Amino acid sequence: MFDRLILIGTGRVARGCAEVLAHLDLPLTCIEPEQSDFSLVRSFCAQRNLEYKLISERRELSQFFMNISVPSLVVSAHNIYIFPLQVVKNPALKIINFHNALLPKHGGHNAPSWAIFDMEETSGITWHEVIAEIDRGGIITQSEIPIGERTTALDLTMRCADLGIESFKEILPGVLAGDYRPRIQTSGAAYKVHHSKDVPNDGMLDLSWDIRKISAFLRSMDYGKLSVFPPPRLGILGNVFNLHKYTFLEGFDEHDRQSIAFDPPKLSIISGNIQIEAACARRDA
Amino acid sequence: MEKILFILNQIRPEFDFASSSDFLADGMLDSFDVVALVAALDSTFGISIDGTEIVPENFQNLAALRLLLERHGI
Numbered sequence: 001m002f003d004r005l006i007l008i009g010t011g012r013v014a015r016g017c018a019e020v021l022a023h024l025d026l027p028l029t030c031i032e033p034e035q036s037d038f039s040l041v042r043s044f045c046a047q048r049n050l051e052y053k054l055i056s057e058r059r060e061l062s063q064f065f066m067n068i069s070v071p072s073l074v075v076s077a078h079n080i081y082i083f084p085l086q087v088v089k090n091p092a093l094k095i096i097n098f099h100n101a102l103l104p105k106h107g108g109h110n111a112p113s114w115a116i117f118d119m120e121e122t123s124g125i126t127w128h129e130v131i132a133e134i135d136r137g138g139i140i141t142q143s144e145i146p147i148g149e150r151t152t153a154l155d156l157t158m159r160c161a162d163l164g165i166e167s168f169k170e171i172l173p174g175v176l177a178g179d180y181r182p183r184i185q186t187s188g189a190a191y192k193v194h195h196s197k198d199v200p201n202d203g204m205l206d207l208s209w210d211i212r213k214i215s216a217f218l219r220s221m222d223y224g225k226l227s228v229f230p231p232p233r234l235g236i237l238g239n240v241f242n243l244h245k246y247t248f249l250e251g252f253d254e255h256d257r258q259s260i261a262f263d264p265p266k267l268s269i270i271s272g273n274i275q276i277e278a279a280c281a282r283r284d285a
Numbered sequence: 286m287e288k289i290l291f292i293l294n295q296i297r298p299e300f301d302f303a304s305s306s307d308f309l310a311d312g313m314l315d316s317f318d319v320v321a322l323v324a325a326l327d328s329t330f331g332i333s334i335d336g337t338e339i340v341p342e343n344f345q346n347l348a349a350l351r352l353l354l355e356r357h358g359i
Contacts, residue, residue, distance in 0.1 A: 012315040019312075037341050038316040043309060154324075158317050224320035225336050 001178055002026060002094070003070040007041070008033060008061075009077035012158075013098055015040035016165030017077045020172060022048055031055055031064075033081040068092050073175065076130065077164065085132045095130035096175060098168070100160035102126060102142055104185045107135030108193035110228060112156035115147060117200040117220035119213065122146055123156060125164045127171055129182050134193050138182025141171050149215070150248060152222040205234045205243065207260060211271030218246050218276065234280060236262055241280035243267070249275040289350050292325045306346050319344050326350075332357040 007018045008031040018041060021028050029051045030041050045052035055061045058081065065074070065087040076083070076097040083095060101111035103126040115123035124144040129137035143166075145159050174180035185191070200220045209217070221232045231242040241264070261268045267278040293302040300313045308314045314322065322344065323334045334357070343353045 011317070015312050015315070036316065038309060038314070038319060038344075040309070040312050040315050044312055047310065154317060154320060158321065161315075161317070223317075224324045225334075225339060226316065226320045227336070 001071065001176060002073045004029070004068070004072040006031065006068075006072055006074045007077065008074065008081060009079035009098075010034060010036050010039065010041060011078045011161065012040060013161040013164045014077040014079070015044050016161075017075050017098075017168050018044055018050070020165070020169055021075065022050060024176075027051070029053065031061070033061060033079060062087055065093065066090055074130075075168075077168075078161070082134060083130050083132075088130060088132050094175075096140060097128055097130050097135070097137070098164045099126045099128065099135050100157060100164065102144065103128060103135055103139060104191040106194060107191065109196040109198070110153070110194060112160060113153040113200060113220040113229075114194055116151060116153055116156065116216055119216045120147060123160070125160050125167060127164075127167055128185075136185055136191070138184055140175065140180055140182055141167055143167050149212075150219070152219045152224075153228070154223045154226070157223070199229050203230055203233050205232055207234070207236070207269075211269060211274050211276070214269060214276060215248070215274065218243070218278075234267065234278070236267075241265075241267075243278045243280055245277075245279040247277050249277070286347060286351060288329060289326075289347060289354070292322065292329060296321050296325065302347065308344060308346060309341055314344060326354070330354060330357065330359050332359065 005021045005024065005026050005028040007014060007021055010032050018030050030045050031053045032039060032041050034056055035054065042052055055064060061081050062084055068090060069092050072093055074093050074095040076095060078098065099111065101115055102124045106114045112123060122144050124142055126142045127140040129140065131137040143163050145163060147156065200217055205214060205217055218232060221229050231244060234241045234243055259270045265280045267280055269276045290302055296318055297313055302308065302313065305311045305313060319339060323339060327333055343349055
């Protein structure tokens, strides 16, 4: 069914998919659409002597895909390039994409953050066909991941990547043979595309939230030292502060206890058996 | 060194970090893993690795990680 394989993306999930594809007896090209200091795809291709391209120019990428005339499977995994209509319409291409949420929920960027911020108990991954509308193509498979009370955006992102690779191994034979039935995504309120500039609650912690929402907000913003979002902020006493650190302390017995103490630079919020401590720094004007 | 290996194995138990001379070339750590590793090193050793130190050279292998910790007085 296919004469050529193309992998486009970065990071662990892209490398994992490349490794699976490299076992097939078909020519494989791996493309990274952005420069990365920690490029696993580039190093993998160098080790296996596979064709590798770094194409960060969107127009050049589109031209590359539009010029393909042999039947090709394109696997998009953790990929920032959006396939334009002219590429999607190329009859030589079958494009499938990995998404780190349970579509139709949380299409677009930073999906793990939005699932946590919305206090969902479960998120997961989706492999779907690519159409012109972002993250709207037919669903090939989905797998769920529970979101715990301490799950951060970084945790969930890493777990999604691992699950994405495992799911890819399962669906690949059917995709290669054309032996699968994609499930059309239902339209409705659940569908929303998050843009890269979107930040949960515009990055502002709201002290009127209950403690679980505050926890969800902080964890949704937490990618460790990766600057996915600017630091969360807190407006209090006429000032805006950046929150630099939070911890959860357990062991409180007084379940009806509620308190907020703000003694710059320390903010302490206690509710039930959860305590959040945040170190704050006044935000530069 | 044992603590570093323990942390690495907690993050990525599927890999044998002791036998690799280049974690990145061997596909063991991506950028998210490195950030998780930094958080674990910070917490375990009571240090604060700066974002500017999150570069491949500091996370290439056990020797590089040991040098990084030495620069933080560990």
